[in-house]
Amino acid sequence: xxxxxxxxxxxxxxxxxxxxxxxxxxxxxxxxxxxxxxxxxxxxxxxxxxxxxxxxxxxxxxxxxxxxxxxxxxxxxxxxxxxxxxxxxxxxxxxxxxxxxxxxxxxxxxxxxxxxxxxxxxxxxxxxxxxxxxxxxxxxxxxxxxxxxxxxxxxxxxxxxxxxxxxxxxxxxxxxxxxxxxxxxxxxxxxxxxxxxxxxxxxxxxxxxxxxxxxxxxxxxxxxxxxxxxxxxxxxxxxxxxxxxxxxxxxxxxxxxxxxxxxxxxxxxxxxxxxxxxxxxxxxxxxxxxxxxxxxxxxxxxxxxxxxxxxxxxxxxx
Amino acid sequence: xxxxxxxxxxxxxxxxxxxxxxxxxxxxxxxxxxxxxxxxxxxxxxxxxxxxxxxxxxxxxxxxxxxxxxxxxxxxxxxxxxxxxxxxxxxxxxxxxxxxxxxxxxxxxxxxxxxxxxxxxxxxxxxxxxxxxxxxxxxxxxxxxxxxxxxxxxxxxxxxx
Numbered sequence: 001x002x003x004x005x006x007x008x009x010x011x012x013x014x015x016x017x018x019x020x021x022x023x024x025x026x027x028x029x030x031x032x033x034x035x036x037x038x039x040x041x042x043x044x045x046x047x048x049x050x051x052x053x054x055x056x057x058x059x060x061x062x063x064x065x066x067x068x069x070x071x072x073x074x075x076x077x078x079x080x081x082x083x084x085x086x087x088x089x090x091x092x093x094x095x096x097x098x099x100x101x102x103x104x105x106x107x108x109x110x111x112x113x114x115x116x117x118x119x120x121x122x123x124x125x126x127x128x129x130x131x132x133x134x135x136x137x138x139x140x141x142x143x144x145x146x147x148x149x150x151x152x153x154x155x156x157x158x159x160x161x162x163x164x165x166x167x168x169x170x171x172x173x174x175x176x177x178x179x180x181x182x183x184x185x186x187x188x189x190x191x192x193x194x195x196x197x198x199x200x201x202x203x204x205x206x207x208x209x210x211x212x213x214x215x216x217x218x219x220x221x222x223x224x225x226x227x228x229x230x231x232x233x234x235x236x237x238x239x240x241x242x243x244x245x246x247x248x249x250x251x252x253x254x255x256x257x258x259x260x261x262x263x264x265x266x267x268x269x270x271x272x273x274x275x276x277x278x279x280x281x282x283x284x285x286x287x288x289x290x291x292x293x294x295x296x297x298x299x300x301x302x303x304x305x306x307x308x309x310x311x312x313x314x315x316x317x318x
Numbered sequence: 319x320x321x322x323x324x325x326x327x328x329x330x331x332x333x334x335x336x337x338x339x340x341x342x343x344x345x346x347x348x349x350x351x352x353x354x355x356x357x358x359x360x361x362x363x364x365x366x367x368x369x370x371x372x373x374x375x376x377x378x379x380x381x382x383x384x385x386x387x388x389x390x391x392x393x394x395x396x397x398x399x400x401x402x403x404x405x406x407x408x409x410x411x412x413x414x415x416x417x418x419x420x421x422x423x424x425x426x427x428x429x430x431x432x433x434x435x436x437x438x439x440x441x442x443x444x445x446x447x448x449x450x451x452x453x454x455x456x457x458x459x460x461x462x463x464x465x466x467x468x469x470x471x472x473x474x475x476x477x478x479x
Contacts, residue, residue, distance in 0.1 A: 231461050238454045241447075265454045269461050 006069045008083050008091040009313050013065040014057045015094035019201075021053035026203035033210065034280070039221050040187075041282035043214035047192055048287075050207055054199040063298070068309040087316050101198040108197050112253060116153060119146040119160055126161055138185075139178060141166055148240040149256035151181045154190040164243055173236040176229050177256055183219035184254045193254075213260055220264060221276060230271035237265055348375065348383055353392065353406065361405035363398060 029049050033042065123140040138156075144163040151159050159181045161174070169177065184190070192215075196208055224230045240257050298305065345353065355367055364381045367373060373380060384404055387393045392413075395402040408416070 227461075227465055231458060231465060234454070234461075235458050238451055238458060241451055262450060262454065265457070269457055 002075055005083050008087050010061050010065050011091035011094035012087040014061045015090050017057040017060050018053050021056045022201035025049050029207050038279040038281045039214050039217035043218045046211040064309045068306040072310040104197040148243050149177055151184045151254045157185045168239050169236050172232045176232045177236040179223035180219045183222040189215050189254050230268040234265045234268040356406050361403050363401045363403050
């Protein structure tokens with residue numbers, strides 16, 4: 001009974017924290033999107049915001065709720081309190097949420113695997129214009145009817161370039177377009193998309209689409225190192241946009257041509273090194289000081305926080 | 319300030335009944351001119367609209383036309399002394415957005431087979447896309463030329479040095 005109550009309370013807390021943070025993020029993410037910041041940093045920030053609810057709920061549940069129950073809840077049979085209807089219902093919701101997240105991930109992966117297997121039929125390592133194998137690894141030339149240029153998978157990511165794309169693009173355009181896709185590979189964007197599938201919440205679609213846009217622009221920025229590259233990438237984008245669209249891409253795939261083509265091309269045509277370098281970068285180590293501060297605070301106030309958590313737990317169970 | 323009986327809520331849909339079956343607002347040139355003027359003023363009485371002398375029509379003509387716009391639901395009016403002060407009900411962007419929505423709704427509801435108007439829409443969008451791609455292609459070509467010229471100039475400078 002003790003273990004059952006502990007699980008119910010933990011799951012109740014988990015779902016409440018998840019919903020609270022998700023609502024907060026869904027409402028507040030727009031003003032938090034910084035202007036004049038490098039797109040890679042914007043993408044990182046938006047990804048961080050998107051996964052904040054699930055991270056916060058896991059951390060708080062395992063760092064505070066479970067220990068508070070273990071340490072402060074009496075284990076004797078006489079004091080066995082039973083579980084209220086509300087915590088049971090909320091724990092059920094939490095289990096449903098987790099199961100739904102897992103189902104979405106498995107479904108997305110299965111679909112991706114099926115589609116990619118179809119796209120990979122008859123694919124061969126990509127050769128450059130002079131017949132030598134192109135310098136990028138994990139790059140395959142697929143049949144003409146497959147998507148023009150796509151990064152697929154997350155465990156063993158591969159870039160698929162269709163025969164039509166190879167025929168349509170010049171060598172320079174193809175190289176820079178491949179660099180763009182490989183930047184997505186480096187950023188593990190497909191894995192990030194799969195993580196989004198695991199933590200669904202209404203109202204997160206716009207945040208995900210903003211992240212997707214920032215990730216595209218970040219890959220553009222990383223691939224381009226001079227105005228000539230920028231023009232080649234813009235040309236590749238426009239050329240590939242003229243190809244007929246194929247069936248919708250699965251979750252674990254990042255296509256080269258996306259919806260906001262006009263903005264990307266205009267941005268590339270006005271590319272200049274100075275303004276790109278001037279943009280503020282939010283480095284990963286920026287999160288270390290607040291994390292250390294939060295950890296120290298949590299360590300110092302751990303006892304009182306556990307007591308408060310337990311009091312809330314008691315209130316919830318009743 | 320006393321609100322006239324005319325200041326009642328007219329929904330967007332009623333406001334756009336003026337468009338009939340056409341995709342363009344059925345406003346006459348003079349009605350459009352007055353609406354533009356009211357957008358630039360924010361709000362105005364008939365006398366204020368005539369004050370700058372750009373409108374040559376008679377006071378009564380302007381009054382009748384403004385009244386017609388009000389009855390079409392495009393203006394809100396407030397009594398001000400013996401006259402009315404007119405304010406546009408919608409911003410130009412709102413008007414454009416709802417006009418477009420209304421046109422699409424009418425288009426989709428017009429055919430016997432609902433897929434047919436939708437295919438017209440897809441066709442129109444595709445041709446728009448093709449036009450956009452052509453424009454972007456032109457921009458790219460222009461940029462390529464610019465870069466080549468810059469490169470040539472730099473080469474010349476290098477040679478001179």
